[in-house]
Amino acid sequence: MTFAEYCTVLSTELAAWKATHDNRDAQLKSLEIQVSEHIDNLTQQLDKTRVANKKLLGQKQALQAKLAELKDKQRRLAARHSQILERLEILEKSLEGRRASLPEPLARQLLPPLAGQNEHNLHARVQRLQNSLELCATFAQKQPVVHHTILGGSDGTMRDTTIVYLGLDTAFAIQDQDAALGTPSVNGWNWSWNHNWTKDLQKASTIIAGLERPVLLTLPIPTTNGGQ
Numbered sequence: 001m002t003f004a005e006y007c008t009v010l011s012t013e014l015a016a017w018k019a020t021h022d023n024r025d026a027q028l029k030s031l032e033i034q035v036s037e038h039i040d041n042l043t044q045q046l047d048k049t050r051v052a053n054k055k056l057l058g059q060k061q062a063l064q065a066k067l068a069e070l071k072d073k074q075r076r077l078a079a080r081h082s083q084i085l086e087r088l089e090i091l092e093k094s095l096e097g098r099r100a101s102l103p104e105p106l107a108r109q110l111l112p113p114l115a116g117q118n119e120h121n122l123h124a125r126v127q128r129l130q131n132s133l134e135l136c137a138t139f140a141q142k143q144p145v146v147h148h149t150i151l152g153g154s155d156g157t158m159r160d161t162t163i164v165y166l167g168l169d170t171a172f173a174i175q176d177q178d179a180a181l182g183t184p185s186v187n188g189w190n191w192s193w194n195h196n197w198t199k200d201l202q203k204a205s206t207i208i209a210g211l212e213r214p215v216l217l218t219l220p221i222p223t224t225n226g227g228q
Contacts, residue, residue: 101184103165142167154193
């Protein structure tokens with residue numbers, strides 16, 4: 001091979017190598033661009049994920065705080081419920097313990113307390129107690145209430161009797177020949193009989209019934225020291 005031929009072959013191989021090198025360089029640059037773009041996309045996705053995670057963490061913390069607040073309210077409501085139930089039971093027992101000392105027509109109107117201490121009938125129990133207390137408050141306004149019954153007189157004989165209640169703590173029992181002043185006690189009503197009151201109390205009864213015109217009467221009224 002002559003020198004000229006060698007140079008020609010070498011030139012051809014160099015041109016081929018350069019073409020191959022340029023092609024690979026272009027491929028490398030293209031690949032570099034693709035990798036860079038892919039890295040940018042991954043970075044953006046990672047940033048979005050971090051933001052989303054931060055947001056979710058904030059929501060989680062807010063929900064945890066809300067849950068703690070609700071649990072605290074639940075504990076306070078449970079404590080309040082227990083207090084109401086305890087107070088309700090005290091009032092129910094107190095009212096029921098006074099039933100014998102209430103005027104008979106009032107005691108008949110009062111329904112007994114609902115049984116049970118569960119929360120399902122708490123509202124009904126409160127409503128029943130409230131109704132009972134309202135009836136007592138209305139009766140306590142000392143508007144005369146006339147009641148007809150059978151009562152043992154001063155001699156112990158059971159007779160038809162008209163009772164006029166004035167509020168919760170005063171009553172007059174009126175029979176044909178006798179009359180009494182009644183005051184409540186734990187076990188019922190105590191009657192102090194005095195036939196001298198009969199005429200005035202009978203007249204008071206007819207006035208209350210609207211059968212006679214009102215007139216001024218002197219009636220026995222109990223005092224705070226037990227007198228009249």
